[in-house]
Amino acid sequence: MASNGKNNGKAKANGQWVGKRFKRKEDPRLVRGISHYTDDIKLPRLVHCVFVRSPHAHARIASINTEAARSQPGVLTVITSADIEGLGMIPCAMQMPDLKIPAHPALAKGRVRYVGEPVAVVVAEDAYTARDAAEMVAVDYEPLPVVLDIEKALQKESALIYQDFGTNKAFTHAMKSGDIEAAYKKADRVVKVRLINQRVAPTAMEPRSVVAEYLPGENRLTIWASTQIPHLLRTQVAIMVGLPEPAVRVIAPEVGGGFGSKLNVYAEDGVVPWLSMKLARPVKWTETRRESLMVTIHGRDTINYLELALKKDGTILGLRAKVLADMGAYHQLLTPLIPQLTALMLPGCYKIPAFDCEIVGVFTNKMSTDAYRGAGRPEAAYDIERIMDCAARELNLDAAKFRSKNFPQPREFPFTTAAGLLYDSANYQQSLKRALQLAGYDKLRARQKAGWKQGKYYGVGVSTYVEICAIGPSAATPAGGWESATVRIEPTGKVTVLTGASPHGQGQETTFAQLVADQLGINPDDITIIHGDTLAVPYGIGTFGSRGTAVGGTAVYYAVEKLKIKIAALAAHLLGAKPADIVIAHGRVGVKGNAKKSMPWGEIILAAYTARSIPAGFEPGMEATHFFEPSNFTFPFGTHICAVEVDPETGEIKIEKYVAVDDCGNVINPMLVDGQVQGGIAQGLSQALYEEMVYNEDGQPITGSLMDYAVPKAAHIPEFILDRTVTPTPVNPMGVKGVGEAGTIASTPCMVNAVCDALSPLGITNIDMPLKPERVWRAIAAAQAAVPPPAATTAKSARTARRTA
Amino acid sequence: MIPASFDYESPKTLNEAITLLASREDAKLLAGGHSLLPAMKLRLASPALLIDLGRIGGLDYIRDSGETISIGALATHAAVAASRLLLASSPLLAQAACNIGDIQVRNRGTIGGSLAQAHPSADYPAAILALDANIVATSQSGERVIPAHSFFTGMFTTALRPDEIITEIRVPKTAGSGTVYKKFHHPASGYAVVGVAAVVRGATGKIDDVAIGITGVAEVAYRATAVEDALRGKPASAIAEAAKHAADKVEALGDNYASGDYRRHLAQVYTRRALQEALSSKRK
Structure with missing residues (x-):
């Protein structure tokens, strides 16, 4: 792995530990299966609950009869909306001028608005009894017209999901810069495309799970939850159940992935604690896989109308976009935020003088959408990278050269985009160049041309992405954009790091240890990272938005810097030197230029606790807390290139090569960065090729199990050729940008570009995802019906008969 | 994913299994469990009695019987896929078996179980038909040999009678x-x-x-x-x-x-x- 980028930041990229492929400290317990997830929590007198869910996408609840279920031996209670009047609504954290926020009760009240909406909950001594009794809850539904298609939902004649609103429109939001009308007037060509970014299910390996134990004597509620946001969950649940926040403790034990789906407050998160308070017994709920696909938030689901105004030579003059986003039936925590991130990132890594974007949120009778790996940015990257390819083809320009022509130069950074963001640092040209080189781009193009003559459909997809990470300055986020860290050097010299960014697979126990080890000159094995317990850790936000290291890590960095000042003060006092001359390294604290004057690490730390000889005003102990507020986002970027062959007879796609050159600034652990990139690409390719949450015309999810909903298996994913450039960010002292979502953002358009490129001699410009072989086959068949096969034609004549499949 | 309640028996011999099967109308045979158990967990199937064939020894053989190769009904897909005998003398079944599901499924799933399930997209049926294989069913009234062409009768339905258990599959050698x-x-x-x-x-x-x-x-x-x-x-x-x-x-x-x-x-x-x-x- 060559880190061949030019280091244009001030930060030191490598230390003794930082920059090393250090094995994950988390893995021994995880791979041996000896760790504990929420469902592993067992408590005395634990009872179990099962939710009764709506089989209708839209219906009036005429009556609910719980008697039969209630009378089953072993059943403690059956609860409906009438019983939970005191329980607060499920929260939405967004505020916008015209945002419509419907009341969102934890159990449906009078109406159900999507299949799977919880209607009642059965609590029993064991999960088996609860499951059997749940089938005995008789609900009388009167079905109502179903609203599913977001474009039809906006038409006057559409049925309404909320009569009070008088519309299915949840919000509109506009973003403008430059003079779009002038851009259109000047343009030689306006390229247009309509893109569907389909609904997908995040599908974390560990489904959601909640255990709540309320102790009435102590008035203490402890919640174990498979969550990405223990502190935010604690605040919200305290409000929902009406307890003072100090009475509530949330613990996120081992969390088996989230991808944004556990960055939320769900009905079950409120109901399970409420049940424990009512019953004075611990209560557990664990989601089934079927529930996970049905009622854990979905991602994406937008329709995008895009227009790019261009000069003949490929200079972009303006971008116009209209994004219709499916909210689902209710807003979850951040539902309306996601399409706004799309609008912000639509200009991608290009200079766009005029920008005009409108986003519309639409209610439908489906599960809510919300943050899913990339959250709004994959949609933006898909939009801009797809239309860039369409434009290159229409202007007969090379996809790579056309992109490069519209990149800002490295010297133009920090660069203000058409959407008003200030990109921190980048060298797009370098990343593109490296990727082209690794892919053997020219050879791929030559083979492609030769292939067309033999009826072979080779395609090359290019995607030069940029994303927004390290979310973010508090002024630009709904719930605080800072992160907290407490670092405590214990009397034995071992270090405890408490981070507010609760990880769930990212590996912060390893990377934060590497970081602190270098700062303090000790071994990573002497550093323990504690997270995910609101009683232990200062209030924190989370890892989402690829912010774990760039914001959470920076908080740790500054907390350690505070301790270094303290250590220097104490050491100066004990060694008879100036604090400025104190050196902390290699397990010792010494004086610069005086090898004889030094103390072992353990002695100096112990001295801070025994406090028998301390300088005047020195606070005993060795602990510091820092809340880091970032000054800006960071903007990682990169180039992905994918080579495919499409079987024209069956529509099957073979991935022949996949190259990813990513730039996430400085790297703390290359192995973990590779892992994030690989997992991200797999997830992004999977959206391009396999995944789609499908509802039938009645609003029934028909991809409701993993037998129907295709998540990628090892056999589906090719080997990746990975490389990096390194452009540190000036936004934080470590120069790190974030990498958790990059692969997902870059790879989806890369794959679709490759397939559309392969089929371009047929005049095919777009096929909507997922690129199921049948869809590809039908597009080919339709195109072939319009155009003779490529062997018998020239590329030029095919171009005149362009059509959208 | 909790199934409805059911009774469970694990006979040690084929005779015991046959007797149990004949004694109850609402019984289902459990072999590898990779079709039946998911269906039960989703409550698409709710048998009152599960007869687990897993403790019956000696039904997982693959052996040379002269003109044909005989495969015990409890041979796993993995065993069929890796059988040197099949690969040398009648490889089609092994070629189909190595395409079934994933490693876990192939390690648990059995040829008898798959054939009895008769899933419309299962892999074995195509090979069984192309080979003109024979399926041996056993009940209290003895053994019955069912030719492949009359075995599969519809979606999830076969020529098996309710009291019969598949015990063996006989495939011809395809040398040449x-x-x-x-x-x-x-x-x-x-x-x-x-x-x-x-x-x-x-x-x-x-x-x-x-x-x-x-x-x-x-x-x-x-x-x-x-x-x-x-x-x-x-x-x-x-x-x-x-x-x-x-x-x-x-x-x-x-x-x-x-x-x-x-x-x-x-x-x-x-x-x-x-x-x-x-x-x-x-x-x-």
Whole structure:
């Protein structure tokens, strides 16, 4: 792995530990299966609950009869909306001028608005009894017209999901810069495309799970939850159940992935604690896989109308976009935020003088959408990278050269985009160049041309992405954009790091240890990272938005810097030197230029606790807390290139090569960065090729199990050729940008570009995802019906008969 | 994913299992459990009694019986896929077995269980049909040999009587023939969207005999007789045209992933490719 980028930041990229492929400290317990997830929590007198869910996408609840279920031996209670009047609504954290926020009760009240909406909950001594009794809850539904298609939902004649609103429109939001009308007037060509970014299910390996134990004597509620946001969950649940926040403790034990789906407050998160308070017994709920696909938030689901105004030579003059986003039936925590991130990132890594974007949120009778790996940015990257390819083809320009022509130069950074963001640092040209080189781009193009003559459909997809990470300055986020860290050097010299960014697979126990080890000159094995317990850790936000290291890590960095000042003060006092001359390294604290004057690490730390000889005003102990507020986002970027062959007879796609050159600034652990990139690409390719949450015309999810909903298996994913450039960010002292979502953002358009490129001699410009072989086959068949096969034609004549499949 | 309650028995001998099966109408046999248990967890199946065949010894053999190879019903897909005997003398079944599900499924799932389940997209039926295999069913009234062509009667239905247990599968040796199983995998379930099993006997570009079993297209796996008839005694160059009849007179199934038209089309393309491969892979 060559880190061949030019280091244009001030930060030191490598230390003794930082920059090393250090094995994950988390893995021994995880791979041996000896760790504990929420469902592993067992408590005395634990009872179990099962939710009764709506089989209708839209219906009036005429009556609910719980008697039969209630009378089953072993059943403690059956609860409906009438019983939970005191329980607060499920929260939405967004505020916008015209945002419509419907009341969102934890159990449906009078109406159900999507299949799977919880209607009642059965609590029993064991999960088996609860499951059997749940089938005995008789609900009388009167079905109502179903609203599913977001474009039809906006038409006057559409049925309404909320009569009070008088519309299915949840919000509109506009973003403008430059003079779009002038851009259109000047343009030689306006390229247009309509893109569907389909609904997908995040599908974390560990489904959601909640255990709540309320102790009435102590008035203490402890919640174990498979969550990405223990502190935010604690605040919200305290409000929902009406307890003072100090009475509530949330613990996120081992969390088996989230991808944004556990960055939320769900009905079950409120109901399970409420049940424990009512019953004075611990209560557990664990989601089934079927529930996970049905009622854990979905991602994406937008329709995008895009227009790019261009000069003949490929200079972009303006971008116009209209994004219709499916909210689902209710807003979850951040539902309306996601399409706004799309609008912000639509200009991608290009200079766009005029920008005009409108986003519309639409209610439908489906599960809510919300943050899913990339959250709004994959949609933006898909939009801009797809239309860039369409434009290159229409202007007969090379996809790579056309992109490069519209990149800002490295010297133009920090660069203000058409959407008003200030990109921190980048060298797009370098990343593109490296990727082209690794892919053997020219050879791929030559083979492609030769292939067309033999009826072979080779395609090359290019995607030069940029994303927004390290979310973010508090002024630009709904719930605080800072992160907290407490670092405590214990009397034995071992270090405890408490981070507010609760990880769930990212590996912060390893990377934060590497970081602190270098700062303090000790071994990573002497550093323990504690997270995910609101009683232990200062209030924190989370890892989402690829912010774990760039914001959470920076908080740790500054907390350690505070301790270094303290250590220097104490050491100066004990060694008879100036604090400025104190050196902390290699397990010792010494004086610069005086090898004889030094103390072992353990002695100096112990001295801070025994406090028998301390300088005047020195606070005993060795602990510091820092809340880091970032000054800006960071903007990682990169180039992905994918080579495919499409079987024209069956529509099957073979991935022949996949190259990813990513730039996430400085790297703390290359192995973990590779892992994030690989997992991200797999997830992004999977959206391009396999995944789609499908509802039938009645609003029934028909991809409701993993037998129907295709998540990628090892056999589906090719080997990746990975490389990096390194452009540190000036936004934080470590120069790190974030990498958790990059692969997902870059790879989806890369794959679709490759397939559309392969089929371009047929005049095919777009096929909507997922690129199921049948869809590809039908597009080919339709195109072939319009155009003779490529062997018998020239590329030029095919171009005149362009059509959208 | 909690099933409804059920009784459970684990007989130690085949006789005990047969007696138990005859004693209850609402009983189901449990072998590898990779079809039945998920169905029970989703409450799509709620048998009152599960008879677990897993403790019955000696039913997982694969042995040479002269003209044929005999396979015990409890042989796992993994065992079938890796059987040297099958790979040397009748490889088609092994070729199909190594395409089933994933490693876990192949390690647990059994050939008898899969055949009894008769899933319309299962892999074995195509191969069993193309091989003209025989299925041995045992009940209190003794053994009954059911030829493959009359075994699969419909979607999830077979010629098995309620009191019968599949005990053995007998496949003929295919020395001198080329065999290929060609499969289009469903990306989620791993089942065959289309699976084509072909046995081709011939020499120097001429096809003497051919058998083609197709799964995934219709509600039950079938023999592509129109293709076979068009190819017997014909040169290899006839394959392309003949393969177009792979789904003649077949009512094709469609779902969210692949429509009936597409499956029909895939059957034609995959049949052509399977035949061409089988002819070129022919053993001497």
